[in-house]
Amino acid sequence: MTSRILAVAIMGALVAGSALAQTPIRLGQSLNGSLSAASPKADDGTPYDLYTYRGRAGDRVRIRMDSASFDAYLAAGTTAAPGCSDDCVYNDDGGGGTNSLLTATVPASGVLQIRANSIGANDAGSYTLSVTEAPAAPRPSLRQVSLNTPTQGRLGEDSPQDENSGQPYDIWLVKGRGGQTVRISLDANEFDPVLGYGTWSNGQFLETASDDDGGPGLNSRLTVTLPASGEAAIRLASIGSGANGTFTVTVGEPPAPRPIVFQTAKVGEAIRGKLDDSDAFTPDEEMPFDAYRIEGRPGQRVEVRMDSSDFDPILKWGVFDGDTFHQEAQDDDGGGGTSARLIVTLDADGEGRLVAASLDGSKGSYTMSLVTAARGSD
Structure with missing residues (x-):
């Protein structure tokens, strides 16, 4: 057998092995699994098992992974292992403690891959994986933000999710004077917040400016000028999917500069x-x-x-x-x-x-x- 034929044969065996390693899971089903040193390894060297869920394109499912043996980690998308496709959503501790919970959308192919993973490369032990029907996609709350008044909100499993990234988000509305310059502050201790500014029209957010870490630590800051109508919208989101936690938004006059002494x-x-x-x-x-x-x-x-x-x-x-x-x-x-x-x-x-x-x-x-x-x- 020539080296070329041998290489093709080996590649075919690897592909076949990968396909055989995908365990089907149905809606409403709960399966027990186990990770060990013999498990396949993700791109970062952590062990995983691969599952496939077949459903109708566009359907939303909720996936949960529980383990008392290690810190669970989930990924789901068109391709979930060993690397992940652009439509992947991820979660570490969204299920409480070190358990994982995420909501995913079945891709156009009708096949969703699920990677049941761990955080540590040397983690091992048993786990349980379940897939249930996700509730209808939440709609943004469209809360009105009062100027110069810190207002608290929360992102979590019940928040709307970005269709592409799986990031939880919310849309709030701002009203001030036409042409007024305001500073928007988004602060959170439990996740890395990202702030967007723009307009809300016909159920769509049209972004014109954004910031990730422009404030202290990982917090976000934007200084913007309100349109002639004085009405605008802000998008409050997290970096990464599965964020859970409270945040504080403040919209008001930019702080007056103080001279350097x-x-x-x-x-x-x-x-x-x-x-x-x-x-x-x-x-x-x-x-x-x-x-x-x-x-x-x-x-x-x-x-x-x-x-x-x-x-x-x-x-x-x-x-x-x-x-x-x-x-x-x-x-x-x-x-x-x-x-x-x-x-x-x-x-x-x-x-x-x-x-x-x-x-x-x-x-x-x-x-x-x-x-x-x-x-x-x-």
């Missing part, structure tokens, strides 16, 4: 500072910071350390051009733990510009020390 710090000093609402802040992320003018000898290498028990500090070094900061270096945890440590070189005038801030926009007290850097330090 430079404080002077000399090498050898120990400084006690505080980040609060009186400080300057970055326009997009609304993160307060203190700006320092460091004084020492021309060309002097200086070690700066920032510590805080109230927040995770970050130090930034660079040049200010008016209110614009051109960063040249930064450090977050170089001082050990959450402490920041940065070694910089003063310019020919024996000066430099330093920004002291928190990693996520938090406020509170901090200490900062400036000493001559030890020879050979970096």
